[in-house]
Amino acid sequence: MEGVKGKVCVTGASGFLASWLVKRLLLCGYHVIGTVRDPANEKKVAHLWRLEGANERLKLVRADLLEEGSFDDAIMGCQGVFHTASPVMKSSFHPKALTEEIVELAVKGTVNLWYALAKAQAEKAAGEFCTENKIDLVTVLPAFVVGPSLPPDLCSTASDVLALLKGETEQFQWNGRMGYIYIDDVALCHILVYEHEGASGRYLCSSMVIDHDEPYYEFNTSKITSLGFKFRLIEEMFDDCIKALVEQGHLFL
Ligand SMILES: NC(=O)c1ccc[n+]([C@@H]2O[C@H](COP(=O)([O-])OP(=O)(O)OC[C@H]3O[C@@H](n4cnc5c(N)ncnc54)[C@H](OP(=O)(O)O)[C@@H]3O)[C@@H](O)[C@H]2O)c1
Structure with missing residues (x-):
């Protein structure tokens, strides 16, 4: 320590x-x-x-x-x-039971939109409140988080990864093209910006973007890497995630 x-x-x-x-x-x-x-x-x-x-x-x-x-x-x-x-969006929000594809897409899109809007509004409100009250606010924006789960019950994103590993790709595809970050890196990024006197504003945190197994584009994470942060690779986050899922009895190889 x-x-x-x-x-x-x-x-x-x-x-x-x-x-x-x-x-x-x-x-x-x-x-x-x-x-x-x-x-x-x-x-x-x-x-x-x-x-x-x-x-x-x-x-x-x-x-x-x-x-x-x-x-x-x-x-x-x-x-x-x-x-x-x-409140984190659960996979159970997916309107899987609906058979009409167009309805499914519309509902999914709306749920996504409102969730994203609610998150953006929450950040905006926090920003306004902190400015008014002279409180330093720094926001960490992680990509899709992968890695060992400490709580025994898997959160929605960890459940999505588990489903992917079991071959239930439909649940995961719903997430689309996106960036990935190791869970421990998310914790370390929070502490880095908290302890760094010059840190301010928003910090995008992502190791790599994947779309259908191919690197497609990258997020600009230079703001956090310029503070000296180095993201772990996607292989390491999935290796450690799989190891933990096996140890916790969620996954059988
Ligand atoms: N996981 C990802 O890939 C990812 C990626 C980017 C951003 N994020 C963001 O990171 C944050 C945490 O996500 P997570 O993946 O760690 O989700 P999580 O495991 O579901 O954790 C969410 C926590 O919020 C608490 N919570 C929910 N409703 C609450 C309420 N009404 N009052 C007080 N506490 C409440 C829950 O507490 P209880 O234990 O009391 O239920 C739970 O501990 C979220 O803002 C999420 O959007 C996550």
């Missing part, structure tokens, strides 16, 4: 992305206040308590995005807040 650092809050701490962030923050020496909707839900939080440094420097508190003022206690006294809690 590095030297002991200050207190930070991670919202939605039990999630796929946040669990890795909590893990990395604890390893860096931070005191972490993690918010979850139900701290008593053993199944959802047990993996957090197993992290190195958790017994000494992790506290889980209850907070729900839908309840006003719910995060006040968690954030109080923290030097930084990593906000990852978000």
Whole structure:
């Protein structure tokens, strides 16, 4: 562990992305206040308590995005807040049951559009609030995240990867052409921009873009790589993901 650092809050701490962030923050020496909707839900939080440094420097508190003022206690006294809690679009939203292709496309498109719009609006609102209240806001925008899941229940994107590995490509194709990033790199990018005094604005984080197995185009990630960040390769993220899925009993080879 590095030297002991200050207190930070991670919202939605039990999630796929946040669990890795909590893990990395604890390893860096931070005191972490993690918010979850139900701290008593053993199944959802047990993996957090197993992290190195958790017994000494992790506290889980209850907070729900839908309840006003719910995060006040968690954030109080923290030097930084990593906000990852978000309702995440589930694959079950896919209107698979509908047989008419045109209806399916329209519904999928609408769900995608509204989800993307909601995320963009949330970021805009956060930006306006932070400017008004003189709070530094830095946004990390990861591509599709791949890697070992610390929570036992797979989030929607990890389930999509599992489906792909099982040959159920339809679920994955729905994601289309996109960039990929290793889950641990997402956590490390968050900490890098948090600790870097000159960091500001939005940071696009992606290792590589793939379309039908061929590199197609790349995102411009020079803003984060200019801070010294080096993304891990797509082979490594899938190798480690597959290994973890096998160990966790999700995948049988
Ligand atoms: N996974 C990816 O590939 C990917 C890529 C780019 C961006 N992102 C973004 O990263 C963020 C986290 O995604 P993830 O993949 O880690 O998803 P996840 O595993 O589903 O985590 C989402 C977390 O949000 C919490 N949450 C949901 N509704 C909430 C509410 N009403 N109040 C408080 N907490 C709530 C959940 O908490 P509970 O445990 O209480 O249910 C869960 O821990 C999202 O904003 C997502 O859009 C993800």
